[in-house]
Amino acid sequence: MIDVLKCACKYKIMTEDLKFSDEKVEVLGKELKKRIDKKFQRSFFIREVDCGSCNACEVEINALNNPYYNLERFGISFVASPKFADALMITGALTKNMYDALMNVYEITPNPKYIIAVGDCTKDGGDFKDSYAVCNGIFDKLPVDIYIPGCPPEPVDIISGLLKLLQKI
C-alpha cells in the first residue's frame, strides 16, 4: 500500500485526460441528437446482435459507450432486450447456428424497426464468405436500412452511419 501511495505521489495522474478533442464526433453527435429529439422525443434504443462476428466489430461498438465517445449523451442507448428496441445493430457473417435466433429476434422487435448492418461480414460473409458454416451475410434475409462498411468500422463511422439512418427515417 505504501508503495502504491509513493508511486501516486511521484507520478501524479496517470490516466488520459478525457477532455474531448474529436471535432468530427462532436459535430455528428450533435446532429444525431437533434434528429432523435425531433423524431422520438426520447432516446433511440438499439439491440446489438452478434451473428458470428470475429468480435472486432463488437470492440468498436463497445467503444461507443466508453467515456471517450460516450454515445448516450447524443441520445443513443443500447438495450438488453429486442422488445424495447427501435433498431437491431447486426454484426457477423450470420452463422448457420445463429440463423433461427436472428429471425426470432427480428420477429419480436416491435414495428417500426430498423436494421443496421455493421461490418463487411454482414454484406456477403466477408472473410468467411462461402464457408460451410455461414449464410453469407444478412442482406438477402432481412430488410437492411443502413450498411456501415469496414472490417471493422471505426466508432466515428458507426456514428456517421447512425446519422444517415436518422436522416432517412
Ligand code: SF4
Ligand atoms: S467485418 Fe471484419 S471485424 Fe467485423 S466481424 Fe467481420 S471480420 Fe470481424
